[in-house]
Amino acid sequence: MIKEFKEFAMRGNVVDMAVGIIIGAAFGSIVKSLVDDVLMPVVGLLLGNVDFSNFFFVLKAGKVPGPYATLAEAKAATAVVLSYGLFINAIVTFLIVAFAVFLLIKQINSMKKEVQAAPTTKECPFCLSAVPLKATRCPQCTSELKA
Numbered sequence: 001m002i003k004e005f006k007e008f009a010m011r012g013n014v015v016d017m018a019v020g021i022i023i024g025a026a027f028g029s030i031v032k033s034l035v036d037d038v039l040m041p042v043v044g045l046l047l048g049n050v051d052f053s054n055f056f057f058v059l060k061a062g063k064v065p066g067p068y069a070t071l072a073e074a075k076a077a078t079a080v081v082l083s084y085g086l087f088i089n090a091i092v093t094f095l096i097v098a099f100a101v102f103l104l105i106k107q108i109n110s111m112k113k114e115v116q117a118a119p120t121t122k123e124c125p126f127c128l129s130a131v132p133l134k135a136t137r138c139p140q141c142t143s144e145l146k147a
Contacts, residue, residue: 028097031093032093035092036089036093040052040089053071053086053089054085055083055085056081056084057081057082058074058079059080060080062074062077062079064076065077066079071083071085120132120133122135124140124141124143126138126141126143127140127141129141131145
């Protein structure tokens with residue numbers, strides 16, 4: 001059983017997938033940091049010193065009654081909160097990752113496009129068989145072909 005697992009794990013596709021997942025997770029954490037630490041503070045500043053990570057709605061007050069100034073304060077008081085600001089950050093993170101994956105797939109698809117080779121044959125108008133371009137007679141039906 002261990003031998004079969006080794007054979008399975010060492011297949012090219014499994015190793016490639018594992019590497020892709022690891023790189024994807026690392027890329028996801030980089031994008032999350034970009035959104036949380038770079039983009040959202042700038043957007044918040046442009047919107048008048050708004051911190052999206054502190055957008056929340058208290059569903060039920062905690063042991064210490066509110067109002068709560070920050071999300072951390074509400075969670076420390078064990079309040080039940082709806083953290084829609086964190087959800088907005090997650091949406092922005094997803095959109096950036098999705099756009100990066102789109103660009104990657106677009107690049108891969110453009111590299112896959114093969115240059116169409118010039119045709120080397122033509123069709124005989126009489127018997128419809130493939131004939132070399134330079135041929136003056138069809139090898140199948142011996143009809144004379146016009147250049």
